[in-house]
């Protein structure tokens with residue numbers, strides 16, 4: 001199997017998790033308790049030991065293989081979609097390395113339940129909201145954009161407009177979904193009271 005095929009296969013595993021994960025954040029638009037209740041059930045699936053190891057292995061592989069593709073293809077890359085795919089992939093590599101590292105160390109080193117409050121805390125301790133708002137907004141946007149670009153390359157031979165929509169629709173949906181999630185974490189949709197134990201982590205500046 002070629003590295004590109006492995007990258008696509010690993011992307012399928014990550015996308016399956018991401019659907020559940022983003023559904024979790026969308027349920028969170030109804031409040032922190034709804035988010036936490038959904039996550040407790042979803043964890044039964046993705047925190048099952050074998051599932052989590054496969055997921056984390058795919059994340060690790062995706063980060064490294066994605067960066068290799070971005071760098072190796074630098075000089076041969078032509079056209080807006082190719083660059084959009086590379087830019088969204090590069091951002092996802094950065095985001096996933098920082099995000100998964102933060103979640104795992106939040107759990108193992110800080111002993112925190114990495115729930116809604118863990119994700120939201122940075123929005124409620126100045127000046128960290130200026131980091132977290134673009135950091136999370138771009139993550140969900142990059143994921144949708146990257147998948148849209150993949151669909152574009154799979155649809156050669158289709159009319160130009162249909163192919164353009166395969167990128168434009170996911171980008172627009174990603175931007176709206178992302179904005180709603182960021183607003184909920186920032187406390188713009190409902191009141192968010194962050195427990196002191198989560199705010200305290202910002203003494204060590206954990207993203």
Ligand code: HEM
Pocket residue numbers: 014017018021025039043046047052055056059096099100103113114115116118119136137139140143181182185
């Ligand atoms: C607004 C955007 C996001 C927020 C607020 C967020 C928040 C979180 C939180 C709170 C956890 C801990 C889950 C738990 O303890 O069960 C987590 C875990 C994780 N997130 Fe995200 N996430 C976001 C976007 C993403 C995206 C786009 C991906 C890419 C697929 C992603 C991948 C992961 C992975 C792989 C884990 C680790 C799962 C585990 O093994 O426990 N996240 N995220």
